[in-house]
Amino acid sequence: MKNRLKVLRAERDWTQADLAGQLDVTRQTVNAIEKGKYDPSLPLAFKIAEVFEMPIEQIFFPAQDDE
Amino acid sequence: MNTSNETSSLDRSIRQSNYRLFLATAAWVASTALLTFGPAMWQYHVPTTLLAIAINLLAGAMMLLAFFRLLKSMDELQRQTHLEAMALAFGVTLIFTVIYGSLPTVQLLADTQPTNILFVMGISYILSVIGLWLGRTSE
Numbered sequence: 218m219k220n221r222l223k224v225l226r227a228e229r230d231w232t233q234a235d236l237a238g239q240l241d242v243t244r245q246t247v248n249a250i251e252k253g254k255y256d257p258s259l260p261l262a263f264k265i266a267e268v269f270e271m272p273i274e275q276i277f278f279p280a281q282d283d284e
Numbered sequence: 285m286n287t288s289n290e291t292s293s294l295d296r297s298i299r300q301s302n303y304r305l306f307l308a309t310a311a312w313v314a315s316t317a318l319l320t321f322g323p324a325m326w327q328y329h330v331p332t333t334l335l336a337i338a339i340n341l342l343a344g345a346m347m348l349l350a351f352f353r354l355l356k357s358m359d360e361l362q363r364q365t366h367l368e369a370m371a372l373a374f375g376v377t378l379i380f381t382v383i384y385g386s387l388p389t390v391q392l393l394a395d396t397q398p399t400n401i402l403f404v405m406g407i408s409y410i411l412s413v414i415g416l417w418l419g420r421t422s423e
Contacts, residue, residue, distance in 0.1 A: 241294055242359035245421035249361055254420045258360050 219280045223251045225269050239268050253280075294359060301354040308350035312343040361420065369412035376408040377401060 226236050226247075233251070237244040240261065249255035257265065266273040319336045326332045355363055381401055387393035 243294065243362065245417075246359050246361040248423070249420045255361050255364075261360060 218256045218277055219253060220250065220277045222247070222265065222276065225271075225276065226251075229269075236268070240264055297357045298354070298362075301350070301357040305347070305350040305354050308343070308347040312340070312347045315340040315343040362417075365413060365416045365420070368416055369409055372412040372416075373405055373409035377405040380404045 222236075226233070233244045233247045237247045240247070242261070246255065246257075250257055262273055262277055266276055269276060315336070319333075319340045322336050323329075323333045355366060358366070384396055384401065388396060
């Protein structure tokens with residue numbers, strides 16, 4: 218799964234630690250999600266969508282090898 | 285945006301759970317020592333030994349509970365890393381136990397020590413946690 222987390226975070230001028238604090242996860246988890254090394258759970262993905270005030274499908278989308 | 289406080293609340297929660305696990309583990313180690321060395325001190329009095337076993341079981345249950353609380357206090361990537369490391373450690377321990385257990389039968393070893401199996405389990409768990417965590421979070 219791919220995501221636009223890094224771009225969206227940069228647009229808001231947030232650090233990984235800022236976002237991690239809002240999501241109640243570690244900074245390393247935000248880093249792993251941004252790098253595509255970890256796919257978040259559905260509850261965390263919805264929380265991310267809530268923080269960015271965007272629909273979930275505008276943040277996460279399937280990679281070609283997911284389909 | 286009060287992000288640093290939010291982050292530290294997760295850290296604080298993990299730290300508290302770690303401390304509880306440390307206390308529960310210390311109690312379990314102490315009760316295990318009591319069970320191992322105590323019977324000789326009370327001349328193998330059976331009811332007292334049974335009491336020591338009950339205390340050891342209770343301390344073990346408290347340690348398990350503390351570990352589950354620690355897992356629940358982690359964030360989801362940390363939790364997944366630990367659970368995967370446990371699965372790996374289980375597999376490594378299973379394979380090691382089968383080979384190690386057969387060594388006396390094939391006369392390559394005179395005797396086996398169960399503590400060696402615990403050692404392999406612990407080391408494989410720690411190495412798995414480190415490897416999985418670094419693999420996912422390296423910059």
